[in-house]
Amino acid sequence: xxxxxxxxxxxxxxxxxxxxxxxxxxxxxxxxxxxxxxxxxxxxxxxxxxxxxxxxxxxxxxxxxxxxxxxxxxxxxxxxxxxxxxxxxxxxxxxxxxxxxxxxxxxxxxxxxxxxxxxxxxxxxxxxxxxxxxxxxxxxxxxxxxxxxxxxxxxxxxxxxxxxxxxxxxxxxxxxxxxxxxxxxxxxxxxxxxxxxxxxxxxxxxxxxxxxxxxxxxxxxxxxxxxxxxxxxxxxxxxxxxxxxxxxxxxxxxxxxxxxxxxxxxxxxxxxxxxxxxxxxxxxxxxxxxxxxxxxxxxxxxxxxxxxxxxxxxxxxxxxxxxxxxxxxxxxxxxxxxxxxxxxxxxxxxxxxxxxxxxxxxxxxxxxxxxxxxxxxxxxxxxxxxxxxxxxxxxxxxxxxxxxxxxxxxxxxxxxxxxxxxxxxxxxxxxxxxxxxxxxxxxxxxxxxxxxxxxxxxxxxxxxxxxxxxxxxxxxxxxxxxxxxxxxxxxxxxxxxxxxxxxxxxxxxxxxxxxxxxxxxxxxxxxxxxxxxxxxxxxxxxxxxxxxxxxxxxxxxxxxxxxxxxxxxxxxxxxxxxxxxxxxxx
Amino acid sequence: xxxxxxxxxxxxxxxxxxxxxxxxxxxxxxxxxxxxxxxxxxxxxxxxxxxxxxxxxxxxxxxxxxxxxxxxxxxxxxxxxxxxxxxxxxxxxxxxxxxxxxxxxxxxxxxxxxxxxxxxxxxxxxxxxxxx
Numbered sequence: 001x002x003x004x005x006x007x008x009x010x011x012x013x014x015x016x017x018x019x020x021x022x023x024x025x026x027x028x029x030x031x032x033x034x035x036x037x038x039x040x041x042x043x044x045x046x047x048x049x050x051x052x053x054x055x056x057x058x059x060x061x062x063x064x065x066x067x068x069x070x071x072x073x074x075x076x077x078x079x080x081x082x083x084x085x086x087x088x089x090x091x092x093x094x095x096x097x098x099x100x101x102x103x104x105x106x107x108x109x110x111x112x113x114x115x116x117x118x119x120x121x122x123x124x125x126x127x128x129x130x131x132x133x134x135x136x137x138x139x140x141x142x143x144x145x146x147x148x149x150x151x152x153x154x155x156x157x158x159x160x161x162x163x164x165x166x167x168x169x170x171x172x173x174x175x176x177x178x179x180x181x182x183x184x185x186x187x188x189x190x191x192x193x194x195x196x197x198x199x200x201x202x203x204x205x206x207x208x209x210x211x212x213x214x215x216x217x218x219x220x221x222x223x224x225x226x227x228x229x230x231x232x233x234x235x236x237x238x239x240x241x242x243x244x245x246x247x248x249x250x251x252x253x254x255x256x257x258x259x260x261x262x263x264x265x266x267x268x269x270x271x272x273x274x275x276x277x278x279x280x281x282x283x284x285x286x287x288x289x290x291x292x293x294x295x296x297x298x299x300x301x302x303x304x305x306x307x308x309x310x311x312x313x314x315x316x317x318x319x320x321x322x323x324x325x326x327x328x329x330x331x332x333x334x335x336x337x338x339x340x341x342x343x344x345x346x347x348x349x350x351x352x353x354x355x356x357x358x359x360x361x362x363x364x365x366x367x368x369x370x371x372x373x374x375x376x377x378x379x380x381x382x383x384x385x386x387x388x389x390x391x392x393x394x395x396x397x398x399x400x401x402x403x404x405x406x407x408x409x410x411x412x413x414x415x416x417x418x419x420x421x422x423x424x425x426x427x428x429x430x431x432x433x434x435x436x437x438x439x440x441x442x443x444x445x446x447x448x449x450x451x452x453x454x455x456x457x458x459x460x461x462x463x464x465x466x467x468x469x470x471x472x473x474x475x476x477x478x479x480x481x482x483x484x485x486x487x488x489x490x491x492x493x494x495x496x497x498x499x500x501x502x503x504x505x506x507x508x509x510x511x512x513x514x515x516x517x518x519x520x521x522x523x524x525x526x527x528x529x530x531x532x533x534x535x536x537x538x539x540x541x542x543x544x545x546x547x548x549x550x551x552x553x554x555x556x557x558x559x560x561x562x563x564x565x566x567x568x569x570x571x572x573x574x575x576x577x578x579x580x581x582x583x584x585x586x
Numbered sequence: 587x588x589x590x591x592x593x594x595x596x597x598x599x600x601x602x603x604x605x606x607x608x609x610x611x612x613x614x615x616x617x618x619x620x621x622x623x624x625x626x627x628x629x630x631x632x633x634x635x636x637x638x639x640x641x642x643x644x645x646x647x648x649x650x651x652x653x654x655x656x657x658x659x660x661x662x663x664x665x666x667x668x669x670x671x672x673x674x675x676x677x678x679x680x681x682x683x684x685x686x687x688x689x690x691x692x693x694x695x696x697x698x699x700x701x702x703x704x705x706x707x708x709x710x711x712x713x714x715x716x717x718x
Contacts, residue, residue: 049644050665050695224631234634237697248644249697250634 002293002302008034010576011292011307013277013322014314015039016101017562018548018569020259021156022311023269024229025573031580032268034305036275036294039098042256048246056404060244065105067095067315072458074317078470078507079447080334086456086464092347092510093518094244095315099273100256102315102516103562107243107369107401108219108252110162111559112153112567114380115182118142120555128386136446137391137474138344140554143526143535146182152567154185157217160253160566161225161233164188164217178214180376193222193236197362198434199373201355202398205492211375216399217563218370219253231258240402242369243516252369274298278460280310280326282542289328289545295460308583309576312522312547313569317450319551320345320521321465324452329532329541332449334468340532342450344520345467346556347508349394349440349475351483353490354499356412356433363431364403372399378485379558380441390477394440394558396486403430410435412497436490438482439515440504442556445472450521471506479503517561519553536575536586537568543585548572628701628709638717645696649717651675656691667693680711 010026012019015037023033046052047059058064067073069089077084096102116123121139124132133139166187167177192215195203199215206213220242221233236251250257263269274297281290281304291306312319323329323341330339374397376382385391402408410433415425453466471479480503487501504514525531528540533552539545548569550561575586635644646659656673657664671691673679683690684707686700701707 044644049663050697224634226630232630232634234631234697235699237699239697250644251697 002304004304004306007291007306007308008032009307009580010034010309010311011036011305012311012313013280013292014101014312014318015099015255015260015271015273016096016313016315017103017255017259017566018313018572019101019311020255020263021566021569022313022548022573022576023263024259025570026576026580027263027266027269029577030268031577033263033270034307035269035271036277036292036305037099037101037271037273038276038297039096040273041099042104042246043099043261045246048248050248053245053248054239054241056406059105060404061406063094063244065096065098065244065246066090067097070459072460073464075453075456075464075466076508076510077466077468080468084453084455084466084468086453087510090510091513092508093516095317098256099260099271100254104246104254104256105244106219106252106254106562107560109370109372109399109560110157110160110217110219110253110563110566112182112184112217112563113146113557113559114180114382115146116381117555117557117564118145118149120381123381124391127381132385133391134474136472138444138446138530138554140344140523140525140530142524142554143531144524149564149567149571150182150185152570153563155570156563156566158189159227159229159231159258160219161190161221161227162188162217162219162253163190163192163215163222165192165215167214176214178374178376179212180379180382188217190222190225193218193220193368193371194238195373196367196371196398196400197360198364198398198400199371201357201360201493202373202436202489205489206375208492209489211377211489213373213375216370216372216374216397218368220368220370221251221253227258229258229262231262233257236368238366238368238371240365240367240404243401272296275303276460277314277322278302278325278462280312280322280328280545282326282328284327287542289542309544309546309579311572311576312545313549316518316521316549316551317465319547319549320450321452323522323532323547324450324465325462328539328545331451334446334449337446340523340530342521344444344523344554345448345450345469346442346444346519346553347469348515348517348556348558349392349442349471349479349504350438350514351394351440351479351486351502351504352435352437352499353483353487353501354410354412354433354435355490355493355495356410356429356497356499357493358432358496361431362400362434364400364408364434367400367402369401370399371401372397374399375489378482388481390474390481392441392443392474392478392558394438394478394482396436396438396482396489398434398436400434413499435499436486438479438486439558439560440475440479440482441558442471442475444520444555445474448472470508471504476503476505479505517550517556519550519556519561522547522551523554524552525554534586537572538575538579538586544583546572546576626713628706629713631701632710648714651680651714651717652677665693665695667691667695677711680714681707684710
């Protein structure tokens with residue numbers, strides 16, 4: 001039997017970015033916070049110190065900082081008619097283990113989304129008419145606006161010392177920035193990172209075609225930086241070990257560098273590591289969370305932790321799974337379209353075109369995780385869709401993030417897949433090639449959803465989360481169109497050769513790295529009948545449960561998802577201060 | 587799995603202590619008001635990894651650095667390059683090292699590319715001299 005612990009005020013499930021930001025706001029007001037994190041600490045471990053930090057085999061290929069797939073994985077089927085199977089090794093997205101969560105091993109691409117993303121349904125309907133949105137695409141507004149989140153975007157960017165070039169300050173378009181950027185109050189806290197050789201080639205070609213390339217907003221610090229909390233970042237060394245790694249130079253802005261060391265000094269803050277949450281206790285009659293039940297992975301002991309408020313800030317997939325395991329809210333059923341938990345599950349629709357230059361030195365090993373050069377002309381609804389057979393779009397970029405030796409094996413078309421000729425081509429082209437990527441939106445589809453698998457369980461005996469997902473017609477058409485736009489830029493670079501031009505198509509293959517961004521499952525919205533949580537992220541069926549993370553997104557955009565979820569988490573922290581003072585439906 | 591990270595808790599408190607002590611130094615050194623605030627501002631980039639209280643973090647402590655032989659702080663795991671560098675840290679060697687760490691000690695693993703400004707280096711070294 002689980003041992004019952006003394007009651008706590010606020011208990012947060014998961015010790016990642018959202019939990020750190022929520023706890024920052026709460027502890028600043030003297031409110032006690034307990035964070036439960038299933039992994040341990042990365043600070044000063046082999047992952048965070050040289051020379052072991054550079055072990056590509058250990059941290060990258062063997063995913064030393066990720067969820068252990070032998071203990072807990074997901075199952076996948078491409079349609080309701082298929083049989084689901086467990087994923088034995090995952091590359092399609094990378095849930096983290098340990099303090100900092102996935103934001104510990106992230107690349108640092110830190111976008112604000114389009115101003116219209118939180119009101120996407122309204123935007124498409126007002127621009128193209130109600131009939132433009134297909135019946136099987138449940139696009140929904142968030143119930144909040146970019147304007148409400150802007151102060152929190154600004155705070156997050158100050159805290160994480162973002163480097164970039166503003167494209168739109170209070171409605172005035174700025175040269176050198178992204179002209180499609182949502183209006184910001186001012187410049188980025190830091191100037192952009194150095195542009196890579198690939199970025200220079202991309203910039204020239206894109207400008208030649210009349211586009212407006214700009215530096216990607218980055219959480220890799222180009223200079224030493226001290227944030228408003230007095231927390232420090234070191235200077236990025238462009239070592240090419242960001243995503244899947246812990247930055248030993250403390251130059252990548254992460255929760256484990258900027259938030260948790262500070263929080264641990266604050267009275268009223270506690271984090272318990274190796275605490276794997278099994279269940280959020282739910283009193284169905286009172287419609288309230290009672291606390292959480294967790295397993296101490298060091299001792300094997302099970303604990304019941306009563307709580308006044310439960311904040312679910314685990315990985316996207318875990319938030320949905322814990323609601324389903326706890327029977328909190330009605331599970332989504334695509335046949336009847338009843339229920340909301342598990343719906344609007346989205347990935348991203350990404351593709352790329354390789355370019356090869358005999359006489360240009362790309363030197364891909366000289367890179368920061370987010371040192372990309374991007375155009376936004378074909379992203380989301382930044383262009384006219386009225387004559388096009390799809391909605392959505394993609395950011396197109398030259399974003400060289402690394403040249404790690406095991407992973408970086410780019411060869412031109414026609415190269416044999418093995419043997420002497422392959423080895424020679426690998427050596428010839430390693431320093432002379434890169435890929436122009438298209439990171440595309442993925443809109444919800446009635447038949448893309450999450451539920452509990454009826455057959456497969458994790459190592460603790462709990463049902464695995466089942467993905468029913470594939471790329472649907474809208475995404476396939478969008479990717480085909482945008483990938484051809486990317487290829488036009490590639491041609492304008494006059495490379496010696498180019499890789500195949502092919503948009504993303506099904507079947508969804510989790511063995512391939514495409515992007516790492518999954519969203520949805522516990523969507524936010526103004527209407528209880530179509531959402532799981534309110535615009536204040538409060539569960540409609542349990543006033544004292546709050547859910548935060550990309551699981552509340554109703555669709556996925558052509559940007560990395562971190563910016564808005566950080567803004568939502570900071571705002572949730574402030575909302576919780578009000579809730580603690582006077583508990584009610586906010 | 588590694589055992590639970592008491593190391594990180596220690597590091598967090600170490601960083602906080604280092605910050606508190608930097609603050610204290612500014613106050614104490616107010617008789618030397620010309621250099622002390624500038625020095626601690628320049629030193630801020632070192633404090634990302636180095637403590638001034640005798641404890642090791644990502645980098646070895648910089649307490650009592652002046653006059654020390656390179657690669658000799660007990661308990662810190664140095665690179666082979668630094669262990670065999672045979673340098674005594676004084677104003678001259680520190681200035682050379684800080685201007686380009688890889689030039690003076692090729693192969694050392696401090697992830698830092700150096701301080702370009704001569705005055706900034708002088709400020710840092712002046713501050714290091716106070717850490718006795």
